Amino acid sequence: MGEAPYRQIVAEVRRRIEAGELRPGDRVPSARAITREWGVAIATATKAHAALREEGLTVSRPGVGTVVAGPAPRHDGVLSHDRVVAAAIAIADRHGMAELTMRRLAADLGVATMSLYRHVPGRDDLILAMIDAAIGTIRLPRRHPGGWRAALELAARQEWAVFQRHPWLAPSLSLTRPQMAPNGVRLSEWVLAAFDGTGLGLDERMYVQLTLFTFVRGVASALEPEAEAVRETGLTDEQWLSTQEQQFATLLAAHSMSRFRRLTADGFDFSLERLFEFGLARLLDGLTPFVESR
Template identity: 35%
Template sequence: MTTEYSGSGDLHRSLELLWRRGERPTRGPKPGLTLDKIIIAAIEVADAEGLEALSMRKVAAKLGVGTMSLYRYVPGKSELLDLMLDHVVKIPGELSAEGSQHWRAFLEADARGHWQLCLDHQWYPFVDQTRPLLGPNGLRGVEYAVGQLSATGLSDQELIMLISVVSNFVEATARTYISELQAEKRTGVSNDEFWAAQEPVLVEAMNSGEFPTMAQLSEDTFWFTHEQVFEFGLQRLLDGFEAFIESR
């Protein structure tokens, strides 16, 4: 899988488009075509076929327009990706309208929303956002999170690190889950079939006496879902942060 990077195109043009400064096409507008329609169509292509399949040609075909007409609105795929990333992180209206929550309740809800975002847009957690390009939706999300966490008494740096740690956990766990789903699709071998094929060798290894600790594990030791891993990890992370906050 080829890694895509945020902010890898024309930074100035991406920022102009993200913040809707100078978004008009450079030549005469095509009736019915807008930047938002292009972004939504691109997301639909990526959701259905993966980010590697995304191209200006496929987006244009989905919109029923010529490929060159898209370039009057957005310079290329890299800048379009920046717009897609900011579009999918938009805070739901009902969430942004809520008042202040206890910090733990907020982080639980926010992490689960982030988890669902990754499952709905399975290309999203695979984009390298080490150098994120902050658009209005992304910045509103940070603004909202900092506001919800301000009562913790943490320093400004600690608040941002807390948000980053939880976000990194969610996306890393989602990548593992999605990679497994993609492996099943790519190989035609289900996860159950994959492990069943290894069972005879593993049983022999457990009976060899070389792995006595593992041989004593219960049969259902590894029978858990990725959702269970996510919930377990999230709660343990929050337990740790709760102890840290209460110690201040």
């Protein structure tokens, strides 16, 4: 599948800026001009303009329109692909993926926004590089320890640790349209090899790998919203729950939820860590008869 039409427009405008065809302060094609030049709907043209602003390539000036934001520096010193990716990960870790823009990234690095495009073609490419770098921190031994179950448990715990360090990672990953991250492919290959010596075929191994990864990613998908809630309220999960005790009690009493009331009275552990531990053990228990029957 080709690149989305609005991304193609963004890429072409960026090329014109880099080539000097559009200089700082020059007006870029209006939304209506884009619809005529590229034959797209006005909504697509508007989306392209929004992406150009988000990437720091353009700014809106009252009475003038959308213009090129600024020049790319002739020399960007020690700026490198790895440094750009590391800075992007730091922003996403601290503030969430929604706060990561090319403009903010350039400001953190102390460079002009255009200089970033010498190292990453665009935001989508940047996110792919971030995903690959994060997964690349997983360190699995060359030899699989103690059979397939021990290997799967090790892989799951390593994945969970990475998701905890980078709460933005789980929501950024897709299973139906998987990003082509080399380190992600290597991780899958390691898990597939864990079943050597069993009767599982490659298709079955892949389904097991996807099931395991989906479980870990599913639990981890709650990490970023929780981190955002902490940033907004200043309250940890435990502190927030303590503020909801009266509301919980009223709700449970109104609907005669005796079992749930006993759970909360006994101090049920709502933590994601406990959910991960419980779910992983049950998942591996369920896989054992399946694998051993092959």
